[in-house]
Amino acid sequence: MFRSAILPALALAVMLSGCDRSGDESPQETKAEASEAAKPGEIDRSHAGDLMPAANLADPEGTVLNLGALQGRPVLLNLWATWCAPCVKEMPQLDQMAADYGEELNVVTVSQDMGDPAKITAFFKKNDINSLPPWIDPQLSLGEGIGASTLPVTVMYDRTGQEVWRVTGELDWSSDKARNAVQEVVDML
Numbered sequence: 001m002f003r004s005a006i007l008p009a010l011a012l013a014v015m016l017s018g019c020d021r022s023g024d025e026s027p028q029e030t031k032a033e034a035s036e037a038a039k040p041g042e043i044d045r046s047h048a049g050d051l052m053p054a055a056n057l058a059d060p061e062g063t064v065l066n067l068g069a070l071q072g073r074p075v076l077l078n079l080w081a082t083w084c085a086p087c088v089k090e091m092p093q094l095d096q097m098a099a100d101y102g103e104e105l106n107v108v109t110v111s112q113d114m115g116d117p118a119k120i121t122a123f124f125k126k127n128d129i130n131s132l133p134p135w136i137d138p139q140l141s142l143g144e145g146i147g148a149s150t151l152p153v154t155v156m157y158d159r160t161g162q163e164v165w166r167v168t169g170e171l172d173w174s175s176d177k178a179r180n181a182v183q184e185v186v187d188m189l
Helices: 002-016 085-104 118-126 142-146 176-186
Strands: 056-058 064-066 075-080 106-111 153-157 163-168
Touching: 075 085, 075 142, 085 106, 085 176, 142 153, 153 176, 163 176
Parallel strands: 075 106
Antiparallel strands: 056 064, 075 153, 153 163
16 A cells, blocks of 8 residues: 555656756756667657556546557657646647647647646646647656656657657657657558
8 A cells, every 4th residue: 555655756756856846836947867778859769669558547627548548549658747848848849740640640748747637727728739638647657657757758659559769858849850750650550
């Protein structure tokens, strides 16, 4: 019982080490620590083949999404928070990507914010995020499940739920580099 209560707290502490959550509520810059295989903001293929973790996400209204139900289409999974400056910067780009790809790609952004889920809804409304559902990781277990040590982190999964690549730290999702990497996975049979 104690272990199940402490694991989400430890996972949150690890993520907070990237985007520091001090008293200031304004978004903060990330001190990203990417894997040894890639620099922050670079595509990292060192985890290729890892399976997407089984996790249930929720939206602010309580609707539940099981990540396993997304197999069949590629999934671009992004962990972010409203208090993380690089995360905030990426959200409109990810929203545009979701709009551009439509049914070809599941773009799933998962808030790692704690507290009132209404702040996620307010963030989406304030920033005109219309193509992404406001998913929340209520147990903060997804970061641990993918081995994330900072925010933002984005993982690209193929149609079978296997990781193809990931990016730790900020990436310009509107860039040719990002779009080509995504398109490569969308085109995979």
